[in-house]
Amino acid sequence: MALNIMQLATMFADKNPGITSGHRLCPGCAAPNVAKFALMTAQSLGYTPVVGLATGCLEVSTTIFPFTAWNVPYIHNAFENVAATVSGVETAFRALSKKGRLVDPEKKYAFFAFGGDGGTYDIGLQSLSGAVERGHKFIYIVYDNEGYMNTGNQRSGATPPGSQTTTQPVGKKLPGKIQLKKNIVEIMAGHENVYVATVSTSEPMDFFKKIEKALQFDGPSFIAAFSPCVRFWRVNDDKAVDISKLAIETGYWPLYEVERGVYRITKKVKELKPVVEFIKAQGRFRDLLKRPDAQEIIDELQEYVNRRWERLQILEEATKDKPIR
């Protein structure tokens, strides 16, 4: 079964591929579309998704008892353990399959775990690393909105330098967060026998293809989805896609994949736009821009983005046709 764009477009319009409308996420939030893109791809390829969620925006806003926005099997356990929880579900699937106790053994099951950047880069990293190391066949998707947005914009390991947050605010003395965003993609690519990719809802075909690849990959997959939070990135609620495009065009969020150690850039940007365009487009950097040391911080980020982009191209060339296993 191959990806059929017309079928996917119809599914998207149906509003019902796994996650339904009626949830209480903010208008313009990218997270539900991240879930929707993944689940509709799985369903269009004949898979039956089973979903786990880490505590976070996508979880609290979709399952306020007695309502649920999920019309597929769904489990939320806690904040830091969605990977371990889904590893238990996936293992139960194998055990029941072996013992002939599955309700519907004919179906093709696909196990998904969704977590925000807080539940992935920070508190859930151990659980995620353990589950991937053990080789469970599941797809972990981080919807990365670069902070603890569910609880009102606190700093995470995914927050970029200079972004206004409530726990590392830009103040009179301190410039807010000075550390770069943790490179979660490289951390996950450092595990063995794993498929890792970055995606963005502004590039749907690239997104669908990577989910397809993850579904077909014989092992765990990790997908990092750029997921603007219109509320705390201080942009209009119709801007999630525009900001995502800018992130890709500036090289801030390069679209690439690493399959068993083989790097491939899936969206080649001929000439990167300056990162400052991405920064200036969002209110969360407004306070940074007012500071005298703003240029210093932006330059450092620009330098990092340039070097990373260069490095990715070198890695793509060096690892071509040389899977590590």
Added chain:
Amino acid sequence: MPEVKNRQAVTGAQAIANAMRQINPDVVAAYPITPQTPVVEYFAQYVADGAVDTEMIPVESEHSAMSAVVGAAAAGARAMTATAANGLALMHEIVYIAASSRLPIVMPVANRALSGPINIHCDHSDAMAERDSGWIQLWAENAQEAYDLTLIALRLGEHEDVRLPVMVNFDGFIISHGVEVVDFLDDEVVKKFVGEPKVKYPLLDVDNPVTYGPLDLYDYYFEHKRQQIEAMKHVKRVFKEVAEEFEKISGRKYDVLDKYMVDDAEYIMIALGSTAGTIKYTVDLLREQGHKVGLVKPWIFRPFPKKELQEILNGRKAVVVLDRSASFGAEAPLYEAVKSALFNVENKPLIGSYVYGLGGRDIKVEHIKQAFEDAFVGNLNPDEERYLGLRE
């Protein structure tokens, strides 16, 4: 009395691992921690040798062990784990979630002192920290009971009227590593006793999708907690039913309380776990000297056997409660519960609290005698906590 066919000298850890082999759970997720480690090691060997067809998840922490068994049990699998001390403390958050999700997970706990300072030996501080988590707590005196209660726990937790997880407590090192004679049941007998798992709302029934772990706010949360409280009320009745069935296949009798020489006893000691064995021995010695003493050992600590204790303690001269954990700034947990149970009895006995054995400190016959002798002369103060085997 059924015939004993398989009597072996084993450690408590081996006995529990053998119970797990006979149960043949669908999923076991576990992380090694002293003194639970041999349970995981023996079981892993069964998996490696194909003696069970369990899928084992060698997780990277106890937090993930409990998380994974929650996922597996919700999916529709019979799931088990085991732990001790700091491992149980690391699971703590998910221990509550397992109970509130009404997942009948069975977890043997090799009771060990909770750090700090770090100590690997027996006390009950680990299990006591989980006493309000919504888990059923069973307590074993020896390897035989650890084996038997693990089998009983499975049936109890999965019962339609209960649907709660069960902790089987067995004293670290004393039971886990001590070698004792254990009578094992035949594999086929156990298989029949545990039966097929009774699954409710499995996640993997994809045509009937369910949402596990929703956000439950002030408009429903309280009612859900009330349901958990209600489920606990059924535990003692169901335990008795299951124990009766177990007696038929094993000849071994279990109840809410283990009562030793209590019929005419004027002085009753109450304790959990392996120390009960030493107390039974001391009771025999004191009986030879003409003292009317006895022991009550709760096999179930959660739900707390309040009614049963009220019935048995009413009218006695004195009750001595031994706790293997402290509650800093309050009364020790077992004592506090017993004392509270006695509030409404007609003829209140004199009562005293003794804390002993923290961090694996040995408890000896002389210590138990000392506590009984305090009772004989009426030297008990209900508001005073005393310590056995401690250098002051």
